[in-house]
Amino acid sequence: MKRAVLCLMAAALIFSLGACAGNGHALPQDGATPAHGAPDSQTAQPSGPEEKAQPPTTSPEHPDAAPPPAADNAERLGFQGGNIGAKGLICDGGDGYVYYRSESDGWRLYRAKPDGAEKTKLSNAAPDCINVLDGWVYFLNYWDGFSIWKIRTDGTEETKLFGGYCGDLYVAESGMYFDMRDENNSPSVYRADLDGGNMALLYPNAWLRYYYGGKVYVYTTQLVAVDIATGEEQVVAPTYIHNVTVDESGIYYWAVNEGEYRHADLDGSNARVLVKGGDYFNYCGGALYYMGIGENKNGPCHIVYKLNVDSNEKTALYEEANEFFDAHGQWLGVTFRQLQESPETIDPKLFEKSVDGMFFKGLNESVWYVYACGERLYMRAALRESLIQKGRLDCIARLDGGVTVWD
Numbered sequence: 087m088k089r090a091v092l093c094l095m096a097a098a099l100i101f102s103l104g105a106c107a108g109n110g111h112a113l114p115q116d117g118a119t120p121a122h123g124a125p126d127s128q129t130a131q132p133s134g135p136e137e138k139a140q141p142p143t144t145s146p147e148h149p150d151a152a153p154p155p156a157a158d159n160a161e162r163l164g165f166q167g168g169n170i171g172a173k174g175l176i177c178d179g180g181d182g183y184v185y186y187r188s189e190s191d192g193w194r195l196y197r198a199k200p201d202g203a204e205k206t207k208l209s210n211a212a213p214d215c216i217n218v219l220d221g222w223v224y225f226l227n228y229w230d231g232f233s234i235w236k237i238r239t240d241g242t243e244e245t246k247l248f249g250g251y252c253g254d255l256y257v258a259e260s261g262m263y264f265d266m267r268d269e270n271n272s273p274s275v276y277r278a279d280l281d282g283g284n285m286a287l288l289y290p291n292a293w294l295r296y297y298y299g300g301k302v303y304v305y306t307t308q309l310v311a312v313d314i315a316t317g318e319e320q321v322v323a324p325t326y327i328h329n330v331t332v333d334e335s336g337i338y339y340w341a342v343n344e345g346e347y348r349h350a351d352l353d354g355s356n357a358r359v360l361v362k363g364g365d366y367f368n369y370c371g372g373a374l375y376y377m378g379i380g381e382n383k384n385g386p387c388h389i390v391y392k393l394n395v396d397s398n399e400k401t402a403l404y405e406e407a408n409e410f411f412d413a414h415g416q417w418l419g420v421t422f423r424q425l426q427e428s429p430e431t432i433d434p435k436l437f438e439k440s441v442d443g444m445f446f447k448g449l450n451e452s453v454w455y456v457y458a459c460g461e462r463l464y465m466r467a468a469l470r471e472s473l474i475q476k477g478r479l480d481c482i483a484r485l486d487g488g489v490t491v492w493d
Contacts, residue, residue: 452479
């Protein structure tokens, strides 16, 4: 989470949305580069594609392996919208429960009713990319090097399916789709049966960005749609992308270098800009959730928005406080603008000297992705209200016309 001790030298970056991508929320799992700046050795973009393996088929060992569905056949999925691209920390199970990584209990895997009742720990694992399908929870285990695990929705039969540094796990009736890094830290895209059998290489030297309708959407230096059954490829977005969602209405993605969130037809044509600027995008079921910048009496502030893509109607879901507070949630009377533009007017007692310079001791809020879970919305955040209610900043909040600290 974005923490509260801010260096004056960095104060000018408070409202840089590019900098928000490095606020400590995200797990080091998918090789994403910051919105601005070149990739480092841990997040280097994969090189161009090599010769690909043949599309997976059934085998004598696994005769019941499901073939990929035709694009026009609906398939039950273990994920919703762009939740996996948003790290998949919260997932609707379709069984009356929400499955999530708990902020109140050390990132362990929990389930609860949408109103927060019946909270139950399922595993000590720290899950990422949570999928729920047919009574099973599938996830990457942060504590186990991002290996792939599954567990029944009642917390029994926890099973490790794959070791290795995996990412971007998408689970469907036809199988599970994910990327895995090799010993050189280069990712490739794979498919496997839901029991872990029939693992097959689909596309080398690429990140998986989405699965939909029998196609994997992979990223090398551009977004490519790959038909699993035929191996046919089509470039659908010739740019650096993140936060991809695909449904019957088209492809939605964040063009990072251009600072635009776009929609295109399924063949990549007719691309149009939905939002210019912003961060933490998640498109789901006709609505785009993202963080933008607004302004109030204290100056610029981050605002969580919902955009109806059809009507272009924009609704503010939450306005991040742009004023600092102490460890008890008491306002300090210092705004972001004051710290940035006139720090000399702030009480010197609110600063602390360290080997790195002078630091301001105030705490501040931070918002992250919005997750769609059925008809409900949840958000991982660091909120003053959570500090007051729970004694900690980090929380999961439910967005239901207001903000409820949910976990």
